[in-house]
Amino acid sequence: MKYEHDAGHVDSLAFVVMPDHLHWLFYLRGDRTLSECVRNVKGQSARLVNATLCRKGTVWQKGFYDRAIRRDDDLVSVAQYIVANPCRAGIVDSIRNYTLWDATWV
Numbered sequence: 001m002k003y004e005h006d007a008g009h010v011d012s013l014a015f016v017v018m019p020d021h022l023h024w025l026f027y028l029r030g031d032r033t034l035s036e037c038v039r040n041v042k043g044q045s046a047r048l049v050n051a052t053l054c055r056k057g058t059v060w061q062k063g064f065y066d067r068a069i070r071r072d073d074d075l076v077s078v079a080q081y082i083v084a085n086p087c088r089a090g091i092v093d094s095i096r097n098y099t100l101w102d103a104t105w106v
Contacts, residue, residue: 001026001041009037014079016086017100023082025075038064079103 001024005012010026024041028034046059069078086098095101 001045003044004032004037004041009040012102012104013075014082014103014105015101016082016098018085018089019091023085025069025079025082034066076105079105 001010001012001015001022004010005026008029009032010028012024012026014023014025016023028037042060042064049059050056069075080103083095083101083103086092086101087095092098
């Protein structure tokens with residue numbers, strides 16, 4: 001995700017990394033498609049995870065789910081929903097106790 005943001009392919013607005021999935025709110029920039037962006041993030045992160053764990057194999061499931069947000073007014077509420085995911089899942093009582101997230105508005 002950071003590479004895509006730093007390379008100017010996306011503007012990241014919010015994300016949370018869960019134990020078995022990722023939520024990421026961003027604007028696409030330039031000529032990169034959504035599929036290209038997701039494929040790049042999955043590929044780079046899978047290589048890093050496998051290297052860190054000294055293993056080989058699949059990290060991500062095939063495909064992904066996306067949702068277009070039509071109004072800017074909805075961005076903050078979607079970002080809040082994303083970052084609250086670890087609390088709703090019962091992983092932490094407060095998002096302050098979870099480190100794998102960020103949001104533009106915080």
